[in-house]
Amino acid sequence: SSGINAEYGKTNVEVFQDIPRATEKIRDQRLKLTGHLVRHNDLIAHDVLLWKPAHGKARPGRPNLTFTDTLLHDLKGICETHEELGRLANERVLWREIIKTRLRLPP
Numbered sequence: 001s002s003g004i005n006a007e008y009g010k011t012n013v014e015v016f017q018d019i020p021r022a023t024e025k026i027r028d029q030r031l032k033l034t035g036h037l038v039r040h041n042d043l044i045a046h047d048v049l050l051w052k053p054a055h056g057k058a059r060p061g062r063p064n065l066t067f068t069d070t071l072l073h074d075l076k077g078i079c080e081t082h083e084e085l086g087r088l089a090n091e092r093v094l095w096r097e098i099i100k101t102r103l104r105l106p107p
Helices: 012-016 022-039 044-049 067-074 082-090 092-103
Strands: none
Touching (some): 022 044, 022 067, 022 082, 022 092, 082 092
16 A cells, blocks of 8 residues: 555645656756767667658558657657757757756646
């Protein structure tokens, strides 16, 4: 037992208010990893990260959500395109400031 039950009269919000949400931690790590990968041209992941297929036939149905699409969703209102994401992540000081401000916003 966790030692907390209905007798204490605390809600889940009160109990878990000081614990960061898992989604926030994952978003934080995803943004930090992106900044690292974009600035290291020698890594294979650098080329793959912002790559967008220029040819091929799309399958019917909803397209799969890519890592870069997730990043653009995380940074909604800050950057809109893959190119802009790459440019921002290349500027270390600016990227760290973006991460700090995103951490203060709800997911």
